[in-house]
Amino acid sequence: MQAHSTRIREATENDLEAIVSLFADDPLGGHGDTADPEALPCYRAAFRKIAASPNETLYVAELDGEVVGTFQTMVTTTMTARGSSSLIVEAVQTRADMRGRGIGAAMINFAIERAREEGMRLVQLTSNAVRKDAHRFYERLGFTPSHIGFKLKLK
Template sequence: MAIFAADALGGHGDTTEAEAFPDYARAFAAIEASPDQMLYVAERGGEVVGTFQTMVTTSLTRRGSSAMIIEAVQTRADLRGKGIGAAMIEFAIAEAKGRGMRLVQLTSNALRRDAHRFYERLGFRASHLGFKMALK
């Protein structure tokens, strides 16, 4: 969880404090139990250097097709710009194509201008406006 806790901009309240471990363990168990979710880590020299999660959702739009959502993309701050993030996203896109998805989508914090340019370089286009409502 250190890779998420180091992200001050995300503002998700992630931490490496021991009392938070049960929350992360519950989330991991839910992801692991779902056939529509996958959690990935990128390693270099035996160290975790990045992570992302994918979720598959099927909708009545696009003629009932499925889409892959890429979420929680993080590259260790000291290794950004080294191709790790691009490799992770390209892997996710290849997985989606291999599974016959018609769409890959993701959201990015509105303040992350560098991330937006990164995703655009990889072929993503800012096409929608997203909304969120915190419930806790």
């Protein structure tokens, strides 16, 4: 079933609780996200930092006026590939009861189109190793598992 009326737009601070609830409802994320109102100031500070950055954008996907997904993009320019820019897609999340309706594809395709419009060299993302369904989803959209990522937790 396609989400024909999915609308992708930049997130506003009014979307914060809906965005946080998407992450808090994710059993695989392992980030310790919570919809507890006491944590809202941490999320609000992060939102404001992202909103103030010229290279980062937080988006939401709406279906019938309701936030049903989110993702974030970051532009990075490196010295490799003759100083090219790439778009990094992070924190992709679709509400659990809305999966399979084309919302995730709409979000990723939106990001790809923005990168094309800006003349970027590539779009890249990482996905938790346990998210096998997500890996198949990204491969269906044309992504190739070309690198191995490493992380060092500091907190």
